[in-house]
Amino acid sequence: MSRPLAAVGTSDPSAVLRALEAALAGGPALLPVAEDAPALPEPAPADVPQRVALVVETSGSTGTGKRVALSSEALLAGAAAADTALGGPGGWVLALPTHYIAGLNVLTRSIAAGTTPVAVAPGHFEAAAFADAADRLETGPAAPRRYTSLVPVQLARVLDDERAVRALAGFDAVLVGGQATPAPLRERASAAGVRIVTTYGASETSGGCVYDGVPFGTVRTEVVDGELQLSGPMLAEGYLGDAERTAAAFVERDGRRWYRTGDAAAVTDGVVRVLGRLDDVVISGGEKVPLGLVERLVRELPGQDAAVVTRRASAEWGEVPVVVTAHPVELDVVRAHVGAALGRAARPHAVVVVDRVPMLASGKPDRRAVRALADPTA
Structure with missing residues (x-):
């Protein structure tokens, strides 16, 4: 058994609301689509299994695109x-x-x-x-x-x-x-x-x-x-x-x-x-550094609520943490705060100040764009 999958643009939330209400009641399944979002490589199917009411497309801040099917x-x-x-x-x-x-x-x-x-x-x-x-x-x-x-x-x-x-x-x-x-x-x-x-x-x-x-x-x-x-x-x-x-x-x-x-x-x-992504770890000087934990510590500093910690290649250490922020902060202050909690290897090696931290429409940091700012050679 299957039912049709209806793509609905999200510029009108009331239209999405009506389509979702119909989907929850057994009508066509809903695929909300942001008009300015890049399309996934494979087109969406015309029909989905009967149990599926909603399909959410997501590429996340890293990784490849996927369509999550929800009943x-x-x-x-x-x-x-x-x-x-x-x-x-x-x-x-x-x-x-x-x-x-x-x-x-x-x-x-x-x-x-x-x-x-x-x-x-x-x-x-x-x-x-x-x-x-x-x-x-x-x-x-x-x-x-x-x-x-x-x-x-x-x-x-x-x-x-x-x-x-x-x-x-x-x-x-x-x-x-x-x-x-x-x-x-x-x-x-x-x-x-x-x-x-x-x-x-x-x-x-x-x-x-x-x-x-x-x-x-x-x-x-x-x-x-x-x-x-x-x-x-x-x-x-x-x-x-x-x-x-x-x-x-x-x-x-x-x-x-x-x-x-x-x-x-x-x-x-x-x-x-939650301590961070399992795959969001750098090996710096032979030590594992969880970037999510470093980021949490940086965000404890005044004015750094939206700072993002990413990675940069290093000839000496392999990879190192780097802070990208729209609000200047002294590198020594950041290093001291992080180092006191996580040790030497976790101390960021640079602070990159930008006009605005790149964000996804969801309000999450665009980590691929942030990484490019911190390490243009990546």
């Missing part, structure tokens, strides 16, 4: 568990692109709650536009709570605007994900009376399924050989048209199906701490 059951299970974790259904302000799973999550949770999301004006994210959207958000007796989902750079912009901060403080929860949220940014939000919930997840898990380090609902986590693996009803069917990649990422163990995240993590007393 209605997975999407709605994730939405229901998230509502329970947050305290109940509510109305949403949509501030994220709807060809990414985080934006699609806002639509799914609105559909499940019977509410109409209010979209921030399209284009470059502005705090004033967010405040305008928040003013238009209506809730009702069945879903009285107010929610939104942001990436860290959006949160930082909102916190710089007094009117937007007042609006954000009126939300019952502000989900922040897509990348690690720097501690100073979380502290700024808390001081402003904003309830931040940090999220972790992926397209393969129907979006965020770990809130503030704790898996919600029936989601289970395990660390196997240093890699975080997730299990639960929100898992994707796999990768459309790619059985080999599906078999590598989704594995059976102990009678359960698990998604291999590719992230290094530690779990202490049930709380997950």
Whole structure:
């Protein structure tokens, strides 16, 4: 059994909302497509298996493109568990692109709650536009709570605007994900009376399924050989048209199906701490240096909330960490802070100051572009 796959442009969030609602009800499966996004090498199929309701195309900040196939059951299970974790259904302000799973999550949770999301004006994210959207958000007796989902750079912009901060403080929860949220940014939000919930997840898990380090609902986590693996009803069917990649990422163990995240993590007393990508490690002078941990430490420094740590080839050391930032910072300060926590090999060898750190439409750093800035010979 199969059903048609309908591509819908994402410039009109209301059109995506209608198409997703139809897909969840058994109509054509939805493929949200950003008009300015590069097409994947292989065209999307005309039909998909009957269980597939949503296909999310993603190339990520590194790696090759893929199409993640999600069922209605997975999407709605994730939405229901998230509502329970947050305290109940509510109305949403949509501030994220709807060809990414985080934006699609806002639509799914609105559909499940019977509410109409209010979209921030399209284009470059502005705090004033967010405040305008928040003013238009209506809730009702069945879903009285107010929610939104942001990436860290959006949160930082909102916190710089007094009117937007007042609006954000009126939300019952502000989900922040897509990348690690720097501690100073979380502290700024808390001081402003904003309830931040940090999220972790992926397209393969129907979006965020770990809130503030704790898996919600029936989601289970395990660390196997240093890699975080997730299990639960929100898992994707796999990768459309790619059985080999599906078999590598989704594995059976102990009678359960698990998604291999590719992230290094530690779990202490049930709380997950993600340490970075397993493959995002440089060997510097014979020592392994996890760039994700270096980046977290750099982002603890004043003004470095959006700094990115990447790699550069070195004739002496093999590879070395390099900081790319839009805000100048003394290299000695960075080296001392990182070195005190991770040792000599982890100390960045340079700070590259740019007008603006390259970003993807999702709000995540464009790590391939960042790498080119740090190491033009790569």
